Amino acid sequence: MEEIRFCPEHGFYRGEKCGCGERGELILSKERVEKLGRFVSGLLRHFPDKFGLNMDENGWVNLESLARVVRRRYRWANIWIIKALVYSDEKQRYELRDDKIRARYGHSVDVELNDMPEADEDLLYYGTSEEEAQRMMEIGIKPVNQKFVHLSTTIEKSREVASLRTDTPIVLEVDAKKAREEGIRIIKANELIALAREIPAKYIRKQIIFNQYSSS
Template identity: 30%
Template sequence: MKNTAKKSKYLSLLLRHQPEAIGLVLDNEGWASVEELLLKINRTSFSLSFNELKEIVASNSKKRFSFSTNQTKIRANQGHSIRRIELGLEKTQAPEFLYHGTVVDFLDAIRKEGLSKMSRNHVHLSTERSTANQVGSRRGKPVILKVNARRMQREGYDFYLSDNGVWLTDFVPAAFIEFPNNTK
C-alpha cells in the first residue's frame, strides 16, 4: 500500500483530534462509521479503501485503532484531545510502577505541578521503559520518569488500560514520580 504511514497519521488526526476536518461524526465513545469515514476521506486528497483501512488497523505498531466486532465502526484506542470522548474503560489494578517519557525542558514544570493530561483526556503511561523512551525521544533527548502507580492507586487515583496496552490516568502528582538524578 502506498503511503501507509502517512495515511495512518491522517487517520489518527481524524479519529483522535479533528474529525470535523472532513465532517466526520464520532459518537461519545469515539466510534465513527467506517462507511462515512471512507466516503469522507476519499473526498479529500487521500484515497483509502476498506482493505487499506483493515491493513492500517492490523499493522499499526502502536495498535492505535480498533474496529467494532462487525467492522462497521472504527475508533482510536486512546490519545484523544476531543473532550467528550469516553472510551468506556473500566478501572484496573495498576502495576507497581509505570513509566512516562518526556524531555528535560518539561521537568521543572512536572516537578512543581506533576503530570497533567494537557490537551488529551488522560496522562499516558507504559509498563516498559523502552516505550517511554520512544515517546520521550519524539521531542528530543528522552528522560524517563518512574511513577509509583500502586501507591497512587492506594491513595485513591484511578487507572485504566486501553485496548492497545497504554495505561491512562487523569493526573500524576509529583509526589508519586521518581525523577532521574542527573536532570536538574
C-alpha cells in the same frame, strides 16, 4: 514510514517481507501509508466534527461513515484499505470492533474511553526532558494539547518516547498502584500505553536519569 503488504498466511504487515520471509502483495506504498495514516489519525483524534462524523463518548465512529469521508479525499482508499492500516500497525493506534473504529489514544477532542480496561501495573513511567522533569515533580504530570497523559508500561518505551524530543531523557516512575487505590483512574490503551487525566506529584516516586553514554 513502511509500506503495507499482505501475506496469504499471516495477513497484513509493514515492510518488505513478512516475519515468515514471504514478500507478499503490495497494498499501500510508503507515501500512501503516510497520507492515509495522517488523515485517519486526524479524523479519530482531532477533527471528527469537521467532516460530519458522529463520535461517541468512548471515541467510536461508524467505520462505513469514516470510509466514505476517506474515499472523498483519496479515491484509492476503501474499508479494506483502512483495515490494512489498522491491522498492520505495530503501535496499535487504532481499534476495530464490529462496525466501529476508534483511536486508542492521542485525542484532543473530548472522550471518556469508559469501556477501556483498567491498567493493572503497579508502576508506570513517563519520559520527559531534563528541563521538564523537575517541574513535574512539583506540580504533577498534566496533558499538553491532549485530553490524557500518556504513560508507558516499560522504562524502555518511556525513554524511547522522551528521546524523540530531547538528548537528555528523564524517566519519571509513577506509583500507579497507590494512585488507583486513591481514586486516580488509569486505563490501558494497549500493551505499552496507559492513560490518565493527570498524575498528581505525590505519585511520582523518583527520576531515572540517563546520560548519553548509557546503554540501559
